[in-house]
Structures are given as structure tokens and as C-alpha cells.
Amino acid sequence: MTVSPLQLRHVSHSFGALEVLRDLSIEVFHGEFVAIVGPSGCGKTTLLNLLSGFNHPTSGSIERKGKSRMVHQQDGLFPWQTVSQNIALGLRHEKSKQERLQEVRELVRLIRLEGFENSYPHQLSGGMRQRVELARALAGSSDILLLDEPFSSLDYLTRLRMRQEVARILQERPRTVVLVTHDIEEAAQLADRVIVLGERPAQVRHELSLATPRPRNPTDSEVVEATRQILTELDVESDSGEYTTV
Amino acid sequence: MCLEMTKFGAIRSVTLPLAVVAVLIGIWTIVWRSGIFHPSAFPAPLDVLRAFGEEARTGRLFTDLITSLFRVTCGFGLAVAAGIPAGLWMGQKQMVRTAFLPIVNFFRNLSPLAWIPFAILWFGVGDASPIFLIFLSAFFPVVLATMAAAANVPTIYSRVAKDFGMSDSEKLARVTLPAIMPQVVTTLRVTAGVCWLVVVAAEMIAGRDGLGFAVMDARNGLRTDILVVEMIVIGLVGVGIDRGLEQLTKIPSIRWGYER
Numbered sequence: 001m002t003v004s005p006l007q008l009r010h011v012s013h014s015f016g017a018l019e020v021l022r023d024l025s026i027e028v029f030h031g032e033f034v035a036i037v038g039p040s041g042c043g044k045t046t047l048l049n050l051l052s053g054f055n056h057p058t059s060g061s062i063e064r065k066g067k068s069r070m071v072h073q074q075d076g077l078f079p080w081q082t083v084s085q086n087i088a089l090g091l092r093h094e095k096s097k098q099e100r101l102q103e104v105r106e107l108v109r110l111i112r113l114e115g116f117e118n119s120y121p122h123q124l125s126g127g128m129r130q131r132v133e134l135a136r137a138l139a140g141s142s143d144i145l146l147l148d149e150p151f152s153s154l155d156y157l158t159r160l161r162m163r164q165e166v167a168r169i170l171q172e173r174p175r176t177v178v179l180v181t182h183d184i185e186e187a188a189q190l191a192d193r194v195i196v197l198g199e200r201p202a203q204v205r206h207e208l209s210l211a212t213p214r215p216r217n218p219t220d221s222e223v224v225e226a227t228r229q230i231l232t233e234l235d236v237e238s239d240s241g242e243y244t245t246v
Numbered sequence: 247m248c249l250e251m252t253k254f255g256a257i258r259s260v261t262l263p264l265a266v267v268a269v270l271i272g273i274w275t276i277v278w279r280s281g282i283f284h285p286s287a288f289p290a291p292l293d294v295l296r297a298f299g300e301e302a303r304t305g306r307l308f309t310d311l312i313t314s315l316f317r318v319t320c321g322f323g324l325a326v327a328a329g330i331p332a333g334l335w336m337g338q339k340q341m342v343r344t345a346f347l348p349i350v351n352f353f354r355n356l357s358p359l360a361w362i363p364f365a366i367l368w369f370g371v372g373d374a375s376p377i378f379l380i381f382l383s384a385f386f387p388v389v390l391a392t393m394a395a396a397a398n399v400p401t402i403y404s405r406v407a408k409d410f411g412m413s414d415s416e417k418l419a420r421v422t423l424p425a426i427m428p429q430v431v432t433t434l435r436v437t438a439g440v441c442w443l444v445v446v447a448a449e450m451i452a453g454r455d456g457l458g459f460a461v462m463d464a465r466n467g468l469r470t471d472i473l474v475v476e477m478i479v480i481g482l483v484g485v486g487i488d489r490g491l492e493q494l495t496k497i498p499s500i501r502w503g504y505e506r
Contacts, residue, residue, distance in 0.1 A: 049405075052405070052408075052409065053408070054405050054408060067411075068409070069409050069410075070405065070406075072402055072405075075400070075402060076402055078403065078406070078420075078421070078424070078425075079502040079503075080424040080425070080427070080499040080502055081424075081499070082498075089406075089410050090410055093411075120501075120502055121502070122505055137409075
């Protein structure tokens with residue numbers, strides 16, 4: 001039996017008097033894509049910072065097997081480095097120079113940014129930058145991808161395309177993925193399992209699995225149905241199918 | 247057409263400033279001819295031109311220039327070499343910042359010229375005094391700017407550094423230093439300008455040579471024509487120093503800081 005790459009046992013976290021997470025127990029299996037959704041400010045990013053080991057939980061335990069890399073909302077690339085240099089960051093302890101160059105070239109091809117190898121982040125569009133971050137996180141021997149609302153700074157159409165890109169890239173380079181997002185449709189389209197968190201202090205409110213194999217379309221019936229379920233769970237969908245006005 | 251316009255732009259960027267200079271020289275000539283000022287207190291443009299040739303021929307202008315540049319390079323170089331590490335230390339450690347910031351601020355606001363008497367008492371007249379004064383003018387601003395930049399490096403870069411398993415020294419070289427470079431380079435430009443101002447003042451009082459001493463010497467000999475020559479050279483070289491340091495902002499790994 002393989003060990004789960006990520007396991008949270010009764011994790012609670014507070015910032016001073018502010019209780020952010022309460023008694024979370026989540027297990028992520030090898031190669032699984034788990035999306036965590038919840039109302040804004042419910043502690044999703046805090047959870048990711050705990051998963052990456054950047055912060056430690058106030059109580060409970062987090063077990064992480066393997067190397068994790070985070071893809072940030074935006075501006076996570078080093079602006080003083082080119083696309084190639086940023087991607088090569090995770091390769092600096094590995095292999096010969098020849099193999100490193102080969103791997104960078106391969107990743108640039110994977111994210112379809114051929115011709116931009118020597119561009120700097122500020123010369124790229126938001127979507128291109130996020131693809132470079134993804135490639136940087138994939139480079140070398142990373143096992144776990146942590147995605148912190150990676151498309152939230154992009155416009156709607158770019159976001160849709162980025163979902164396709166991520167699904168395609170993960171087919172070529174499978175990873176265990178935890179995606180934190182407030183975009184419910186995105187979660188339903190990309191993930192094998194969606195965990196819905198409640199208001200702060202965040203607790204697991206609902207969990208649902210999707211059986212349709214990835215990649216999926218936003219209009220696939222299971223995706224639409226899952227979206228509806230999550231929206232209902234978050235109290236933003238009324239029985240008539242209309243959004244409630246708050 | 248676009249090309250032609252940039253060509254016109256390039257021509258204009260030379261001709262327009264030259265026209266302004268020509269007008270200024272014209273005004274200068276008119277004032278000189280009007281006799282408002284006594285001729286011994288107001289040199290003619292042609293006298294200045296002649297004095298320039300004389301100073302260039304004897305080579306004194308050149309040696310004074312080298313002397314002043316040498317002093318600025320030493321003082322400024324020492325200040326940067328010591329100021330950047332000190333600023334990094336203060337920027338990264340809250341305790342160090344709390345301890346040293348008030349005193350650094352104090353010296354930052356104390357005119358380096360106030361040190362001239364002590365400089366002469368301690369180092370005499372020669373290279374050491376001006377170098378000491380230039381060091382003081384550059385060190386504290388460099389420390390403060392480096393500190394502010396280092397303290398404000400976005401935390402997201404620290405997260406990335408941790409994700410990618412960087413050691414402390416690797417993080418310093420690969421993250422902190424490149425992240426603060428644009429702000430540091432801006433400060434270096436401003437500070438080098440200040441140093442160029444200070445060296446003249448320092449040499450006027452505590453010098454036996456250098457451009458500042460030449461200014462004082464011209465005044466003592468009532469050679470206002472030479473005085474103007476020195477002034478023109480000092481101004482032009484100052485512009486040159488800034489232009490030189492401006493090139494640093496064009497290095498690709500630094501330019502991002504100015505284009506965002």
C-alpha cells in the first residue's frame with residue numbers, strides 16, 4: 001500500500017485570537033487532484049501555507065511525503081530572471097548542464113512558450129506568467145503541486161484556456177495536486193475530489209468526488225451537476241436554479 | 247515615416263539644448279559688455295575659452311580632474327562596499343534595525359561638511375580627508391536605502407526560496423540581492439551626485455590639489471576666467487558620472503525594476 005503524499009490530522013490554526021481552521025482532517029492520495037473551495041476569507045490560503053510547510057499548525061499534524069511546490073496567485077516569478085532561468089530554478093541541483101537545458105526546453109515546449117525563453121516576466125501577459133510558474137513548479141523532482149488560486153488574476157476566457165492547459169500538462173506530467181480556489185466551476189472541471197469549506201473557522205462542510213476522467217469541459221454534465229451541488233452547499237444557489245440576491 | 251520622426255527627434259535632442267546654450271552665452275556676452283559688473287569680477291566668454299586652452303595645455307586641469315575623480319571613486323567605493331552589507335543586515339534583522347536606525351538617521355542628516363575641521367585635524371590635507379568626507383556623504387544614504395529595500399522584499403519570494411530548498415547564502419545571492427538592486431542602483435546615482443558636490447567643497451577647504459582646490463586657487467589669483475573653466479568642467483563631469491551609472495539601469499536583470 002502506498003503512503004498518502006499529504007495527510008492532515010485534526011489540524012487547527014489560529015492567528016492570535018483569530019481562529020482560522022478548526023479540526024481539519026484531509027487525506028490526499030497519490031496522483032489525486034483535490035480542489036478546496038470555500039467563501040473568501042475562510043482560510044484557504046492559510047491551509048495551503050500549512051501544506052507547503054511555510055507555516056506550522058497551532059495544533060494537529062501534517063504529514064507530507066515528497067517535495068511540494070506552490071503556484072501563486074500572481075507575481076511569484078522572479079522578475080530579475082528570464083523565463084528559462086525561472087524554470088531552471090528547480091533544476092539547479094540536478095543532472096548535468098546539458099540535461100538541465102534539455103529539461104528547460106522540454107518544459108517551455110510543454111507550456112507552449114517557445115520563443116519567449118529569454119523574455120522577462122514583465123514582458124509577458126498574465127496567462128503566460130502563470131504558465132511559466134506552473135512549468136517552474138513542475139521542473140525537476142517535485143511530487144506535489146499546490147495551486148493557490150493560480151488563475152484568479154486572469155480574465156475569464158484566459159482562465160478557461162488555462163484550465164485546459166493545466167489538464168493537458170498534468171496528463172503529460174502527473175502530479176498530486178491541491179488546488180485552492182473560489183472558482184467553483186474551475187474546481188469541478190479540474191478536480192477528482194472537491195472539498196467545500198465553511199465560513200471561518202473553516203471546517204470541511206461537504207465533499208464530493210467526480211467520476212468522469214480528466215480532462216473535462218465546463219459544460220460536461222457531471223461538472224455542471226457538481227457545480228450546482230457546491231453552489232447549493234455554499235448557499236448561493238436557490239431551488240429554482242436562480243442565484244439568490246444577497 | 248516613423249523612422250524619420252525618430253531621426254528628427256534625435257537631431258532635435260541635440261540642436262534644442264545647443265540653442266539654449268547659445269542663448270545663455272549670448273546673455274552672458276551682453277551682461278559682460280553692459281559693464282554692470284567690474285571686468286575683474288566677470289570674465290568674457292572668449293577669455294574663458296582662452297583660459298580653457300591654457301589649462302588644457304599645462305595639463306593642470308587634467309591632473310586636478312583625475313585627483314578629484316580618484317577621491318570620489320575611493321570614498322564612494324568604500325561607502326558602497328560597507329554600506330550595502332550594513333543595510334542588508336539592518337533590513338533583515340528587526341533587532342539590528344531598532345538598535346541602529348536612530349543613529350544612522352542622525353548621521354544621515356548631519357552635513358558631511360561639518361566634519362571638515364575634524365577631517366583636517368585627523369587626516370591633514372591630502373587624499374585622506376576628502377576620501378573620508380566622501381565616504382561619510384555616501385555611506386549613510388546607501389545604508390538607509392539598502393535597508394529599506396531589503397526590509398520590503400516581497401515575502402512571496404521567501405516562499406519560493408523555501409519551496410526550492412535554498413540555503414540562506416543562496417537566498418541572499420539569488421533572491422535578496424537581485425530583488426533590491428533596482429532601488430540600490432537609484433540610490434547609487436543620487437549618492438554619487440552628492441559625492442561629486444562634496445568633493446569640490448572638501449578640496450576647497452582641505453585640499454592642495456583637485457578641482458575644488460583649483461576653484462579656490464583661481465579665486466585667490468582673481469582668475470575668474472579659470473574659475474569658470476573649473477565650474478564648467480565640474481558640471482560636465484557630474485553629468486557624465488550620472489550618465490555612467492545610468493547604464494546600470496539598463497542591465498537586463500535590473501531593468502525590470504524600472505519598467506513595471
